[in-house]
Amino acid sequence: MSERVLAEQISRELLLTYYKKLLELRLFELKVQELYRNGRLPGFVHLYVGEEAVAVGVCSHLESADLVFSTHRGHGHALAKGVPARVVLAELWGKVTGSSGGRGGSMHMYAPEYGFMGTNGIVGAPIPLATGAALSAKLRKQSQVVVCFFGDGAVNSGSFHEAVNLGAVWGLPVVYVCENNLYATEMALSRATKNTSVASRGAAYGMSGVEVDGQDVVAVHEAAQAAIQCARQGGGPTLIECKTYRYVGHHEGDPGTDYRTREEVQEWKQRDPVKLARKRLLDSGMADESELQSADQEVERLIDTAVEFADQSPEPSAESVNEHVF
Amino acid sequence: MSEQGRVITYADAGVEALRDEMRRNDSIVYIGQGIGPRGGNFRQTRGLWKEFGDDRLRDTGICELGATGAAIGAAMAGTRTVVDEVFLDFALEAITQIVQQAANISYMSNGKIKAPVVIRGAMGSVRSAGAHHSHTFYNWFANTPGLKVVLPATPYDLKGLFKTALRDPGPVAVIEHKSLYNTKGIVPEEEYLIPFGDARIVRAGNDLTIVAMSRMVDLAAKAAAALAEQGVSAEVLDPRTIVPLDRHKITTSIKKTGRLVVIDESPSYCSFAGELLAIAVEDCFDELHVSPKRICSLPVPNPFSPVLENQMIPTVDRIIGEVNDMMKQSRRRH
Numbered sequence: 001m002s003e004r005v006l007a008e009q010i011s012r013e014l015l016l017t018y019y020k021k022l023l024e025l026r027l028f029e030l031k032v033q034e035l036y037r038n039g040r041l042p043g044f045v046h047l048y049v050g051e052e053a054v055a056v057g058v059c060s061h062l063e064s065a066d067l068v069f070s071t072h073r074g075h076g077h078a079l080a081k082g083v084p085a086r087v088v089l090a091e092l093w094g095k096v097t098g099s100s101g102g103r104g105g106s107m108h109m110y111a112p113e114y115g116f117m118g119t120n121g122i123v124g125a126p127i128p129l130a131t132g133a134a135l136s137a138k139l140r141k142q143s144q145v146v147v148c149f150f151g152d153g154a155v156n157s158g159s160f161h162e163a164v165n166l167g168a169v170w171g172l173p174v175v176y177v178c179e180n181n182l183y184a185t186e187m188a189l190s191r192a193t194k195n196t197s198v199a200s201r202g203a204a205y206g207m208s209g210v211e212v213d214g215q216d217v218v219a220v221h222e223a224a225q226a227a228i229q230c231a232r233q234g235g236g237p238t239l240i241e242c243k244t245y246r247y248v249g250h251h252e253g254d255p256g257t258d259y260r261t262r263e264e265v266q267e268w269k270q271r272d273p274v275k276l277a278r279k280r281l282l283d284s285g286m287a288d289e290s291e292l293q294s295a296d297q298e299v300e301r302l303i304d305t306a307v308e309f310a311d312q313s314p315e316p317s318a319e320s321v322n323e324h325v326f
Numbered sequence: 327m328s329e330q331g332r333v334i335t336y337a338d339a340g341v342e343a344l345r346d347e348m349r350r351n352d353s354i355v356y357i358g359q360g361i362g363p364r365g366g367n368f369r370q371t372r373g374l375w376k377e378f379g380d381d382r383l384r385d386t387g388i389c390e391l392g393a394t395g396a397a398i399g400a401a402m403a404g405t406r407t408v409v410d411e412v413f414l415d416f417a418l419e420a421i422t423q424i425v426q427q428a429a430n431i432s433y434m435s436n437g438k439i440k441a442p443v444v445i446r447g448a449m450g451s452v453r454s455a456g457a458h459h460s461h462t463f464y465n466w467f468a469n470t471p472g473l474k475v476v477l478p479a480t481p482y483d484l485k486g487l488f489k490t491a492l493r494d495p496g497p498v499a500v501i502e503h504k505s506l507y508n509t510k511g512i513v514p515e516e517e518y519l520i521p522f523g524d525a526r527i528v529r530a531g532n533d534l535t536i537v538a539m540s541r542m543v544d545l546a547a548k549a550a551a552a553l554a555e556q557g558v559s560a561e562v563l564d565p566r567t568i569v570p571l572d573r574h575k576i577t578t579s580i581k582k583t584g585r586l587v588v589i590d591e592s593p594s595y596c597s598f599a600g601e602l603l604a605i606a607v608e609d610c611f612d613e614l615h616v617s618p619k620r621i622c623s624l625p626v627p628n629p630f631s632p633v634l635e636n637q638m639i640p641t642v643d644r645i646i647g648e649v650n651d652m653m654k655q656s657r658r659r660h
Contacts, residue, residue, distance in 0.1 A: 067403060101436035110435035117402060118435070122426050128395020129427060133403035135396060139355060139381060140405065162392025170384075324437035325471050326496050
């Protein structure tokens with residue numbers, strides 16, 4: 001479906017909401033990058049810059065009780081599921097006000113109160129977990145849906161095969177969303193596997209596989225809507241492959257240019273998800289420049305507030321180190 | 327132990343614990359291979375499928391990684407689960423989910439997410455099962471913060487400990503021993519729970535303390551009976567759970583006897599037996615008459631040949647011989 005036709009089916013209000021959320025994810029990550037480079041944040045971070053349309057387009061269909069399982073590149077998923085930016089940032093800062101009280105950090109942050117079942121430091125690991133959570137939802141006979149995000153790096157792991165197969169044979173209410181950004185760290189998908197169409201693998205498990213333009217929030221919105229509705233109504237899982245790209249290196253500190261060309265990065269930036277949404281709002285006359293400028297300022301304030309909150313939050317007490325092991 | 331008990335097998339004691347708890351808590355789901363209509367490779371789920379059906383006794387294909395992860399994910403989402411690896415060896419296919427996800431989740435989430443999952447598997451050597459089906463690596467699990475480790479040695483303990491595991495808020499590894507499934511013992515029909523961290527005094531004695539786990543408990547008891555005839559009074563303790571550990575009862579016994587021998591089916595290097603020796607040195611140094619001793623399997627992969635396998639695993643005779651050697655040693659001078 002063309003961008004123009006899709007745009008007509010989405011309301012001004014929703015598209016403006018999407019735009020603000022995309023910008024929130026973008027500005028959040030750029031702020032994290034700045035703080036990290038200035039030595040303010042401990043640990044390691046994997047930034048979501050360039051892939052925002054996937055999280056936003058998928059999570060917009062989820063209820064608060066629905067569950068999301070995420071990856072090492074998961075700040076955007078947390079924000080899109082509704083975890084407040086200040087809580088995510090405080091966790092990245094190792095502060096007691098963070099979603100895991102500073103015990104988790106970037107790759108181990110959990111906010112079940114928002115249906116966010118965690119980022120994960122182990123590639124592939126969330127896929128069996130999400131499948132099990134969907135089994136739980138099905139057995140509890142609730143209309144809860146589970147979404148599992150993972151990268152193209154996960155699809156050649158045993159976890160993907162074993163879990164997606166179980167999800168399909170048990171007809172579970174889960175949506176498997178592959179964020180195909182073409183590289184698993186430095187490993188190009190085309191070097192890792194002969195069949196680079198992740199969506200085509202759905203057929204191997206007897207489930208539908210859908211390929212989507214992951215830079216276009218409206219395209220993701222459409223595909224996710226169908227898949228989530230199907231899962232919620234007992235139709236079983238769907239595999240969605242979102243074609244996307246990270247503008248940054250694998251992790252902060254990796255220039256990301258040893259294994260891909262600057263031209264390729266620039267080419268992808270031409271179809272930037274934030275700019276595309278903004279352009280669509282302006283071109284369709286749904287919003288004018290001044291409205292968008294005030295939206296931009298609103299998001300900037302949100303991020304500034306989050307930084308202030310996280311920066312001023314206390315560290316956990318050293319004596320609490322033994323708490324919550326069991 | 328209740329006078330009301332009947333004599334049943336270790337396998338049936340496990341079935342009874344599951345049946346009780348699955349009736350009591352209708353959210354419990356059991357996942358594994360051959361655990362449905364087949365009733366389990368070791369008869370460890372016999373009859374349960376008939377009562378609880380496909381939804382709650384979920385047979386899977388051969389996919390320990392996916393199935394274990396799914397059991398953990400279901401537990402994180404509020405469904406209590408048991409995942410049966412059948413042979414503990416096969417848990418290695420799923421070790422990342424057990425160690426990285428289940429054991430860590432409470433801590434990583436600041437206590438907000440629990441994973442009430444029982445990881446069940448049968449360990450140990452039995453009738454030349456060979457190197458791929460005989461491992462006893464429970465000490466690896468015990469070295470993983472966040473994971474409880476249960477080693478039932480008798481039908482009575484299996485029922486009581488399994489029921490406790492099925493009410494525990496976090497991940498528990500319930501590790502049975504393959505060669506114990508057909509052993510019999512008195513098991514009450516009525517409800518009882520055995521708390522974790524409560525060692526059992528298998529036999530009281532004054533001259534030395536023998537600590538043994540799982541199948542080695544029976545060997546230790548037999549050795550102690552033979553030693554009694556020779557005039558050596560051995561106290562035999564079974565920790566029953568090694569995480570949490572009943573450190574108090576074990577050290578009290580060591581302080582009383584001044585001598586410690588640990589019988590462990592794992593190889594000695596970096597073993598749980600080594601941990602018990604460390605505890606003895608840390609807590610009972612002044613009371614020890616002689617150096618503590620561990621009797622473990624030899625550090626070789628489990629051999630197929632019965633001759634070689636018997637050579638590898640501790641035996642009653644080896645225990646008696648080692649204890650006699652120890653009793654000949656004079657007391658430390660303080």
